[in-house]
Amino acid sequence: MDTEAVRSFVRAAELGQLQHAANELGVTQQAVSKRIAALERELEVRLFTRTARGVELTIDGQAFLPHARSIVTGVERAVTAIRPGSRALRIDVLGLRSAQAVVLHDYWRSHPETDLDVVTLKVNDPRVAVAAVEAGEIDASFRTVTDPATLPRDVHMIHAFDSPLELLVGPRHPLASARTLTPPQLRRHRIWVPGIAAGSEWSEFYDQLATEFDLRIDAAGPHFGDEVLLDTLADSADVATLVGARDRYLWPTNHDLRRIPIVNPTIAYPLSLILPRTPHPGLRAIIDHFGNLTPLPETTWRPSWATNRR
Numbered sequence: 001m002d003t004e005a006v007r008s009f010v011r012a013a014e015l016g017q018l019q020h021a022a023n024e025l026g027v028t029q030q031a032v033s034k035r036i037a038a039l040e041r042e043l044e045v046r047l048f049t050r051t052a053r054g055v056e057l058t059i060d061g062q063a064f065l066p067h068a069r070s071i072v073t074g075v076e077r078a079v080t081a082i083r084p085g086s087r088a089l090r091i092d093v094l095g096l097r098s099a100q101a102v103v104l105h106d107y108w109r110s111h112p113e114t115d116l117d118v119v120t121l122k123v124n125d126p127r128v129a130v131a132a133v134e135a136g137e138i139d140a141s142f143r144t145v146t147d148p149a150t151l152p153r154d155v156h157m158i159h160a161f162d163s164p165l166e167l168l169v170g171p172r173h174p175l176a177s178a179r180t181l182t183p184p185q186l187r188r189h190r191i192w193v194p195g196i197a198a199g200s201e202w203s204e205f206y207d208q209l210a211t212e213f214d215l216r217i218d219a220a221g222p223h224f225g226d227e228v229l230l231d232t233l234a235d236s237a238d239v240a241t242l243v244g245a246r247d248r249y250l251w252p253t254n255h256d257l258r259r260i261p262i263v264n265p266t267i268a269y270p271l272s273l274i275l276p277r278t279p280h281p282g283l284r285a286i287i288d289h290f291g292n293l294t295p296l297p298e299t300t301w302r303p304s305w306a307t308n309r310r
Contacts, residue, residue, distance in 0.1 A: 001042065003075050005035035006068050009047060012036065013065050017054035073136035077278070088117040089282040092129055092141035095120060097226070099163040099246035100142040100271060107289045114282060124197035130155055130274055139280040144201040144272040146305035154277050159307040161290045162268035162300070163244040164261070167191075171256040172237040180263045183213040183301075190216055192232070192239050195223030201305075205269060208303045233257055244269060265299040270306035 011021040012032060022029040040047050047061035057065065093100040101118060108116055119138065121129055127150075129141040134155050148157055167186065169176050175189065196203050196219035210217045223229075226249065233239060234255035243249060243259065251257055275283060 001071075002035065002038065003071065005039040006071050007075075008032045008035040009039055009061075010065065010068050010072050012048070012055055013057055013061065013068075015054075016056070020054075070135060077136045077276070088115040089280050089286075090117040090119060090138045090140075091286075092119050092121050092132070092138045092143070094142060097248040098142075099244040100160075102246045102248055103161065103290070103293070104286070107286055111285070114285075116282075124200045126201055126274075133274050133276055136276075140273050140275040140283060142271055143274050144270065144305065144307065145274070146201055146204055148307070151274075155274060156277060157272050157274050157307060158287070160271045160273040160287075161293050162270050162296050162302065162306075163246055164296055164300075165242045165267045165269060166245050167240050167260045167262060168233060168243045168249070169240045169258055169260065170233045170236055171258070173233075173240060173258075174237075175240065175260065176258050178260050180261050182264045183215070183262060183267065186240075186262075187214055188216065190218055190239055192218050192220075192229075192241050194219060194221055194229065202269075204305065205303050209267065209301075212301065230255060230257065242267075263297075263299075265301040266296050268296055268300050268302050268306075270302050272307045 008021060008025060008027075008031075011024055012018050015021050015024070018032045018036075019029045022032045025032065036047060043060075043064070045060040045064075046058050047064060048055040049058055091104065093104065095101065096118070104116065104118055108114055121132060121138070121141070123129065126141075126143040126145050129138075129143040130145060130151060132138045133141055134152050142160065145151055145157060151157060167175065167181055175181060175185070178185070193206060196206055206217050206219070209215060229241060230249065230251045233241060234251070234257060245259075245261070249257075273287070
């Protein structure tokens with residue numbers, strides 16, 4: 001199958017006009033028309049109908065389009081794989097203040113020549129991130145599929161690093177003066193973690209954490225953002241939350257919030273990286289960077305689905 005014909009079909013479908021597709025591809029409208037006609041002959045179906053505005057997909061064209069996009073993406077990835085630096089390395093993180101983004105920023109500061117594009121897909125279902133990696137829309141995603149057997153054949157998952165958790169409290173909280181805390185000391189205290197999405201990896205994490213240490217983890221109410229959460233902690237004498245030790249949080253000085261490490265055992269949120277079997281050339285150095293992070297103590301608790309560490 002002529003991949004340039006497939007590419008012409010995709011752009012014509014997305015732009016709705018053969019001339020616009022031709023302009024973008026740098027060829028004549030006649031060339032695009034001939035490519036699509038040849039593709040239709042090969043497939044033995046009509047892909048487009050002509051209208052006063054341009055072209056519209058037939059039912060067969062609609063069915064073929066997502067597969068055609070995958071073909072074009074696959075060709076582009078194949079070319080990119082042998083042309084290091086030809087485009088930015090695109091990595092999905094859960095948030096721009098998350099430990100994932102902080103560690104990537106640390107790497108970039110040491111390697112500013114890296115063409116890095118950090119994005120947030122803003123989805124809770126890790127399967128959506130997996131599909132984006134498989135389609136080539138992103139090169140890697142900091143997500144965890146708790147059942148790796150469900151991953152597509154062309155995608156795999158590796159351990160990136162572990163993020164130790166801390167208790168974040170306001171100055172009037174009973175635990176505010178502690179220098180460190182153990183999990184048993186958190187029992188009976190309300191730990192408010194708004195925004196726990198059903199079916200997400202962090203939902204499974206907090207379920208296992210609460211069961212393992214008999215903790216009172218409360219996800220009640222809508223999540224109005226970190227600023228509202230921090231305001232609530234500053235004003236409360238009984239509400240605490242859990243944050244990653246590398247997560248970046250900013251609050252007014254008069255909030256006087258305290259971040260208290262949890263020890264014996266350290267509670268770790270395991271961060272995985274989902275990537276294609278043939279990864280972007282720039283990923284190797286970043287993965288090596290993860291391996292140089294300070295390891296956590298031997299006495300560390302991780303959920304049962306944590307990916308094996310490298």
